[in-house]
Amino acid sequence: MTTQQVAERLLISQPKISLLENGRRLAKPRDVRDLCGLYGVKDQRRVDHLMQLSRESGQQGWWNSYGDIPYGPYIGLEAEAASIRLYEPSVIPGLLQTSAYARAVIAGTIPHVTAEQAGARLQVRLRRQDRLGAPRDPLRLWAVLDESALRRVVGSRGVMREQLGHLTRLGAQPHITVQVLPHGVGAHPGVSGQFSLLEFADAADMSVVYLERFTSDVYLEKRSDVRLYRDMYAHLQARALSPDNTRHFIDEAINSYAGPE
Known part of the structure; x- marks a missing residue:
């Protein structure tokens, strides 16, 4: 019609x-x-x-009370997702960041950000993490991180020690899996950049691939696109260190940040 x-x-x-x-x-x-x-x-x-x-x-999400947050649509999807698989090549993902690390990322990556804007983004980022600690039905998270995310000094060496220790503790929880992709693996399906694959409990809801960009984010819902990114993620997981070996790798990275600044 x-x-x-x-x-x-x-x-x-x-x-x-x-x-x-x-x-x-x-x-x-x-x-x-x-x-x-x-x-x-x-x-x-x-x-x-x-x-x-x-x-x-018709109901506004909690994040709208913090003003103009550019990735509001993604936060809405994240709040409803049952599981997320993400690949991050450069920094520790927002869901796994400490307050000090997140503050340094926001200050370093957003030109001309005001103190008010930075404060709002920090509060939103930390509140998003509530999904990981929800007493009932916490978010199931898989995170594959490039080694560069561990080696890039964000904030200070002390901030990095705290952040990597926090990452290890989170990775020990049963609903969170963290794997590191060492530089030695060479070229891999994630070289083109960050992506997240969100899946939902209701079968009627389509899976979504989220590609974060500086000016305009991209959301992919076509079955063929989602299938491609699922395959890419499976290859990344297969080439990354196991969760146990990842913990040893992170411990060594923590030791590398020991000593004075």
Whole structure:
């Protein structure tokens, strides 16, 4: 059906249908119910699920209270994800950062950031980590880190010692797996940069690949794209050190930061 035909059947305006389809207007539960009826959706569980999503879409996420956070859409996906597999080539991932390390990353990577902006980003980053310590259903996290993330001195040697010790403690938890990809493995599927693969508990929700960029992030949902990044991640995990060997590797890196600044 055309948007005009749908509008005529539901006794609403054609522009409203166009705005709903293009994501420029929130779909109210009644809109979802009427559209499902018109399109012949018979599965009541699916209808109920879509209507619940509609109700929740009108609620602002906790991160909106911190002002203009550029990666807000990603935080929304992260908050709903059941598991995340991420590869990071340059720094320790935000979910695994200490406060001191995160503060140094924000100060060093965002030109002309004000103290207020830096403070808001730091608070958001640390609050995102609540998912890892949730008493019920914590986020399942796999993290493959390039050796460069351990060798790059962010903040100071003392900050690095604290950060790597924190990384070791997190990696010992049953729902968090940390692996290091040493420089010696040579070329690998992650050389093109950072990516995260988010998967959700509800089978109706598509997996999403997130590519962080400085000005505009990229979200991939096509099955072929997701499948490609799953294969890439499997190769990264296979070539990375085992979790046990990773702990020994991190311990050696901690020792390398011993002594005065």
